[in-house]
Amino acid sequence: MLRVTAAARQSWRGFRTFPRSSVEVKNEPILSFLEGSEERRDLQEALDGLKGQTEEIPCVVGDEHIWTKDVRFQLSPFNHSHKVAKFCYADTELINKAILASVAARKEWDLTPVQDRAQVLFRAADLLSGPRRAEVLAKTMIGQGKTVVQAEIDAAAELIDFFRFNAKYAVELEAQQPLDADGSTNTMLYRGLEGFVAAVSPFNFTAIGGNLAGTPALMGNVVLWKPSDAAVSSSYVVYRVLRDAGLPPHVIQFLPADGPTFGDAVTASEHLAGLNFTGSYQTFKRLWKQVAQNVDAYRTFPRLAGECGGKNFHFVHGSAHVASVVRGTLRSAFEFGGQKCSACSRMYVPDRLWPLIREQLLVAHGQLRVGDPVEDFSTFFSAVIDDKSFARIKKWLDHAKTSSTLKVVAGGNYDDSKGYYVEPTIIETSDPLDPIMSEEIFGPVLSVFVYPENEYKEVLQLIDKTSPYALTGAVFAQDRNVIAEAAKALRNAAGNYYVNDKSTGSVVAQQPFGGARASGTNDKPGGPHYILRWTSPQVVKETQQPLPDWRYPYMG
Ligand code: NAD
Numbered sequence: 001m002l003r004v005t006a007a008a009r010q011s012w013r014g015f016r017t018f019p020r021s022s023v024e025v026k027n028e029p030i031l032s033f034l035e036g037s038e039e040r041r042d043l044q045e046a047l048d049g050l051k052g053q054t055e056e057i058p059c060v061v062g063d064e065h066i067w068t069k070d071v072r073f074q075l076s077p078f079n080h081s082h083k084v085a086k087f088c089y090a091d092t093e094l095i096n097k098a099i100l101a102s103v104a105a106r107k108e109w110d111l112t113p114v115q116d117r118a119q120v121l122f123r124a125a126d127l128l129s130g131p132r133r134a135e136v137l138a139k140t141m142i143g144q145g146k147t148v149v150q151a152e153i154d155a156a157a158e159l160i161d162f163f164r165f166n167a168k169y170a171v172e173l174e175a176q177q178p179l180d181a182d183g184s185t186n187t188m189l190y191r192g193l194e195g196f197v198a199a200v201s202p203f204n205f206t207a208i209g210g211n212l213a214g215t216p217a218l219m220g221n222v223v224l225w226k227p228s229d230a231a232v233s234s235s236y237v238v239y240r241v242l243r244d245a246g247l248p249p250h251v252i253q254f255l256p257a258d259g260p261t262f263g264d265a266v267t268a269s270e271h272l273a274g275l276n277f278t279g280s281y282q283t284f285k286r287l288w289k290q291v292a293q294n295v296d297a298y299r300t301f302p303r304l305a306g307e308c309g310g311k312n313f314h315f316v317h318g319s320a321h322v323a324s325v326v327r328g329t330l331r332s333a334f335e336f337g338g339q340k341c342s343a344c345s346r347m348y349v350p351d352r353l354w355p356l357i358r359e360q361l362l363v364a365h366g367q368l369r370v371g372d373p374v375e376d377f378s379t380f381f382s383a384v385i386d387d388k389s390f391a392r393i394k395k396w397l398d399h400a401k402t403s404s405t406l407k408v409v410a411g412g413n414y415d416d417s418k419g420y421y422v423e424p425t426i427i428e429t430s431d432p433l434d435p436i437m438s439e440e441i442f443g444p445v446l447s448v449f450v451y452p453e454n455e456y457k458e459v460l461q462l463i464d465k466t467s468p469y470a471l472t473g474a475v476f477a478q479d480r481n482v483i484a485e486a487a488k489a490l491r492n493a494a495g496n497y498y499v500n501d502k503s504t505g506s507v508v509a510q511q512p513f514g515g516a517r518a519s520g521t522n523d524k525p526g527g528p529h530y531i532l533r534w535t536s537p538q539v540v541k542e543t544q545q546p547l548p549d550w551r552y553p554y555m556g
Contacts, residue, residue: 023168027507028129028160033148033377039133043148046138047374050084057087057236059256061098062105062249068094072256074232077145078372078383078419084143085233090255095224095265098253102196102222103271105250110192110220114174117218118167123245124214125163128156128238136237140206143233145382145419147373150336151206153505155234158207161508162526166215169528173535183545189538192220194300195273197534198266199223199252200259200287202279203230203385204339208307210238211525212276213252217242219534221274223252226262228279230385263287267294274303274534278341280440281308281469281518305533307341307513308520309440310471312494312503313463314347315486317477318453321500322353325476326360328502332474333446334368334424335504337381339389342472342496342504342513345446346437348463350453358409361426365410368424383419384443390420393443396436397425400445405431411444438467456482460489471515472506474498495522 031039054073058065070089076082090098109117128136133156140151170190178186197216201209213225227235239254255262263283266272267290275291277284284306291302314332316325332344349357373379384390394414400406411425424444429437432449451459463473473494475486483499490497495515496506506513512527514520523533 023171025164025168025509027509028125028157028164030149030152030157033152042134043137046134047141050138050142052082054083055085055233055236057085057232057256059088059090059094060239060254061094062101062253066090066094070258072229074143074230075386076142076419077230077385078421080387080416080419082142084139085236087232087256089261090257092261092265095255095257095262096269098224098255099196099266099269099271101250102224102253105248106192106194106196106222109217109222109248109251112220114170114190114220117220118171120242120246121163121167121214121218124241124247125160125167127241127245128160128163132237132241136206136234136241139234139237141373144203144206144231145373145385146336147379147381148377150381155206158205158508159210159238162207162211163214165509165526166211166218166531169531170218172528173531178539184541184543187540187542189540190219190535191538192216192222193273193303193534193536195271195298195302196269197221197223197274197276198262198272199225199276200262200279200283201225201227201231201235203228204336204341206231206234206238208278208525209235210242212278213239214242215525215531216274216276216534217247217251219531221534222250223276224255224266225252226255226257226259229256232256259283263290267291268297270297270299272298272302273300274305276305276534278307281520284308284520300536303533304521305523306520307523307525308471308518309442309469310341310343310515310519311346311438311440311467311469312342312344312472312474314344314474314476314503315460315463315490316347316349316353316357317456317475317479317482317486318350318352319479319482320353320476321478322356322360324500325349325357326364328474328476329446330361330364330368332502332504334381334444337384337422338444338446339385339442340504341519342506343442344474344503345441346466347446347448348432348459349448349450350456351450352453354448354450362410365424365426370421370423372419381424381444383421386420387416389442390414390416390422393422393441393445396441396443396445397422400425400427400436403434405429405434406436406447409448432462433466440469457485457489460486464490464493468518469515470494470517471519472496472498472503474501474503476500492516495519495524
């Protein structure tokens with residue numbers, strides 16, 4: 001029997017060191033920003049420094065800062081006379097130039113040991129946790145209209161966690177190796193994808209942009225990052241932090257662009273190896289179709305990851321704890337103006353509990369402050385992101401006011417004279433299939449269907465069938481049998497499912513996030529499996545002894 005020597009085992013594996021099998025990482029603590037605290041002082045200083053300022057943000061390819069003629073502005077949602085950033089759209093020529101420059105840089109980056117790539121993310125996380133925290137928070141607050149706590153859980157905590165946990169997962173992945181056999185060793189090499197990854201990010205989470213671009217880069221890929229027009233300012237901080245942390249030029253190209261121009265250019269390139277998208281279902285479907293149409297052009301099958309919208313539900317059973325329902329629903333439906341993909345926007349309440357729940361919702365509704373999150377820290381949420389969003393939500397509110405089956409119970413008003421303000425709105429519907437119960441609104445609008453208490457089983461079926469989405473959902477019940485029953489009925493209705501908790505607030509490494517059906521490809525960013533989307537492993541078998549004969553012994 002052949003014996004493999006330790007030296008032989010090293011022949012393939014020797015060019016990289018095997019990592020420690022585990023790396024200690026903890027969730028970033030969420031700071032409280034109480035009056036008088038150090039973090040509040042730093043943040044206030046950063047906010048003061050940005051008052052009335054317009055930052056100039058170029059496209060960046062390698063180390064080159066480029067301005068095209070197509071100049072745009074990012075406006076503050078709660079004060080649209082404040083131009084937060086002046087930037088420009090990359091045109092097709094620039095996008096193609098960035099693709100070629102990335103592809104040329106790919107091999108070297110892909111061969112960089114994972115420990116070194118991970119170090120970039122660990123350092124970036126440390127910068128965001130320390131000296132760059134106030135800057136990224138202030139830009140997220142002013143540019144995307146977030147309150148301090150919403151900015152903190154996004155641009156600080158979640159982004160730092162994405163960087164640290166993914167770096168940890170990437171290092172640990174290297175230790176996952178196939179079995180050796182007598183006389184031969186087997187090695188799995190975790191290569192980046194052959195080509196470039198296009199990262200297209202939404203406006204609503206600074207952390208998501210960092211993750212969409214940062215994680216493929218961590219795994220040895222080169223990335224073209226197109227941030228959302230409404231989040232250019234905070235996205236640019238994240239890009240700069242990565243570069244300051246040691247990310248080499250050309251690994252991530254920073255390219256604000258018109259959506260369709262960018263989508264058309266990247267899907268037309270033979271080098272497209274992956275699309276890492278978060279945004280609406282409609283945009284993702286369009287990109288998927290374009291990839292299908294161009295499939296003959298590609299050198300490799302592109303990986304398509306898309307996290308899309310939701311029509312997230314709160315199901316309330318007769319045994320529910322009413323205060324939890326009310327508090328959780330207020331936060332889930334209205335925080336960040338309902339502009340979280342996981343925000344609760346449809347609720348199902350038994351008729352016996354509705355008077356009490358409605359009364360408590362109305363009392364709290366009267367206390368919610370909607371306003372300028374920078375001037376007034378007691379603001380619960382601020383204006384919605386832009387004029388397009390405002391117009392879309394307005395249509396839904398007008399629909400509610402004119403429909404015979406819908407009744408506005410609270411709110412319903414809007415005003416875009418200074419910022420894109422929409423009141424927190426609660427609507428009661430007698431038609432559970434009205435489009436307001438199935439389509440994503442992405443604003444501070446909660447619709448409620450009141451059902452006969454003893455028909456809850458039918459309501460569980462109804463929740464499952466009403467909407468094409470399946471992102472998040474919550475069940476409020478004290479009765480364990482009902483909890484078990486609901487889990488079965490709603491098994492495919494949500495990728496992130498909560499019991500006696502609101503439908504928002506997933507935390508990296510605790511509740512990896514995403515849903516299926518129209519909500520996307522459910523790749524669970526924030527969990528250990530996500531990084532696997534961005535690697536194309538190679539298996540190397542090395543035999544230490546030459547084959548003694550081509551004939552088999554039984555052949556005589
Ligand atoms: P959006 O689809 O309008 O835009 C997302 C990104 O796509 C932007 O950068 C936009 O410029 C770009 N884009 C638009 N058209 C394009 C095209 N043809 N080709 C390439 N890129 C194009 O979405 P949004 O309004 O920024 O974000 C809100 C949506 O994102 C909601 O539907 C929300 O539910 C979803 N979302 C989902 C998750 C999740 O994890 N499931 C997280 C956040 C947001």
